Amino acid sequence: MSDDGNESRDSKNTETEEKSTPASPSHVAETKIDVLLKPAGDAPIMKKKKWAVDRNKRIGWVGEFIKKYLKLTAQDSLFLYVNQSFAPTPDTEIGSIFDCFGSDGKLVLHYCKTQAWG
Amino acid sequence: MGENREIQKGVWEGRIPVAFRLSEEDTDGERPEPVYLMVPRISYFPLHTEKINKHFLKYASEKESEEIWLEHDNQPLKWHYPVGLLFDLYGSETSLPWTITVHFKDFPEEELLHCVSKDAVESHFMSSIKEADSLKHRGQVINSMQKRDHKQLWTGLLHDKFDQFWSVNKKLMESSGDETFKYIPYRLYMVDRHYMTNLFRPLTEEGHHQSLKHLLLSAVPQFFNEDEEFQKHVRIHGTEPLLDTPILWLSENFSFPDNFLHLVISDK
Structure with a gap:
């Protein structure tokens, strides 16, 4: 599982300690991370909020997944935000966002149908 | 501070000579001459390719898509990566100008994001x-x-x-x-x-x-x-x-x- 991700969040370890067991790409690709999806603005609530997502899945994939789940049309826009501040490009890997912005072993993403922040 | 300013300015002023060519698949007739541009390393291609887009569109065989996408040596180039990053990743100092092919057709949906405007x-x-x-x-x-x-x-x-x-x-x-x-x-x-x-x-x-x-x-x-x-x-x-x-x-x-x-x- 996402072992090296979980502990690095809030710990005060030095960088070398955090990185003492670097994961190889193949290992990384296998692990899943918990993604918590929260609505913003007038976006509908998802009944199931927490999902295990492969690290190598892209932000765009998550967006499409939410649209399908909420039965939105292809024409509907959907924006995904990290930290309620920035929107990663759709080709960004979930894993790399989690490594920098995950906390308590999960990544919180806010979704909305119009641009909410910035 | 003054010393660093010179370095920051040097980074800012980096340019790459680029030769833009229209792809062979996009024109039936006459293939236009390449267009040459000095593109800032720190910038993004869509901020510089507007005129190239308009110019090559005149020669494009099909006009259904007016959005261009760029490719170097079969490698589609992401518009949201800075130019200098793309060059350091795919280009070479020993082969300048950097030859980039301009496409209208066959947008590689899997690899590139659309850029609708600036x-x-x-x-x-x-x-x-x-x-x-x-x-x-x-x-x-x-x-x-x-x-x-x-x-x-x-x-x-x-x-x-x-x-x-x-x-x-x-x-x-x-x-x-x-x-x-x-x-x-x-x-x-x-x-x-x-x-x-x-x-x-x-x-x-x-x-x-x-x-x-x-x-x-x-x-x-x-x-x-x-x-x-x-x-x-x-x-x-x-x-x-x-x-x-x-x-x-x-x-x-x-x-x-x-x-x-x-x-x-x-x-x-």
Whole structure:
């Protein structure tokens, strides 16, 4: 599982300690991370909020997944935000966002149908 | 400060000579002459290809798509990567001008994002700056800025105004005394894979400066030999910085305008 991700969040370890067991790409690709999806603005609530997502899945994939789940049309826009501040490009890997912005072993993403922040 | 300004200006003024050619598949008749441009390394292609788009559209065999996409040596080029990063990743100093093929047809949906207008570039650019500031200052500096400061960062880049950009950017790059960057916004690129990044502190707990080598040791230890010698090359803005360079200094002076260090790792 996402072992090296979980502990690095809030710990005060030095960088070398955090990185003492670097994961190889193949290992990384296998692990899943918990993604918590929260609505913003007038976006509908998802009944199931927490999902295990492969690290190598892209932000765009998550967006499409939410649209399908909420039965939105292809024409509907959907924006995904990290930290309620920035929107990663759709080709960004979930894993790399989690490594920098995950906390308590999960990544919180806010979704909305119009641009909410910035 | 003055010394660093010269370096920041040098980074800003980097240009790449590019020869844009219309792809063979996009024209039945006469293939137009290539168009030559000096493109700023720190900028993005859609901010420079408007005229090329219009010019080549006259020769395009089918007009159903007016959006162009770029390719070098069968490698589609992401418009949301800075030009200099794309060149360090796929181009070569030994073969200039950099030949880029302009396509209208067969948009590679799997590999590229659509760029509908310059607004898309602006959104991407501002989002990157916010992401970088989340890493450096928990987003506090960018969030305390006025809307017009945000706009000035963008227009500085758009209109190639170094002073305009840096008069705002310096607030994002300041670290005084104990108030240094929390983490370094960086991405490591290699051909044929997603970039790598992680949390990396510029100082150790004892307050020692971490170098570029420390960052590479933590991110890609597999590229070091037993004597801790780096077995690859790392490049940014077309140069190979010394591995002993303090990473904080590099972040403050060598970051792209989006506030990230985009570092390319290659075999040669």
